[in-house]
Amino acid sequence: MTEVEIGIELTLNGVKRPSRVPPRRTLADHLRTDHHLTGTHLGCEHGVCGACTVLLDGEAVRSCLVFAVQADGSEVTTVEGLTGEDGALSPVQAAFRDHHGLQCGFCTPGFVVSATALLERNPHPTDEEIREALSGNLCRCTGYQGILKAVRAAADGERPAVE
């Protein structure tokens, strides 16, 4: 039986991207499979780990819990979209690199996107607020200190070291 597909259009990392998707395809699978944006990682696929976090109309959401059709007409920013057109890392990305927030890297996109959303709405968070904002992102390497340091540095407006 042919699966029904529905036409949707996302503004994906700043570019309008029309496509057709099965109604039950998650946004995470749509990004990875149909748009090859594999920076969005899938860990639990149950809304627990935060690895699949993307920005949906500026809000950090778990893309494994959103159907692609629900995002129709929205702006979606993935970790790839945080990088400048010239390939320059965003301040949060650069701070993760500079403060050992990367580690194995699997959870990193989710942390970077969540931290970016936090600093958008609260440019000078306290440590408590940073911990709270990142509490939905799990890191199996348990390297939270480097991640906290990185977010603090990005909040302080520390500029990345020269490439």
Ligand code: FES
């Ligand atoms: S993969 Fe979405 S929260 Fe874990």
Ligand code: FES
């Ligand atoms: S860096 Fe490995 S799981 Fe977080």
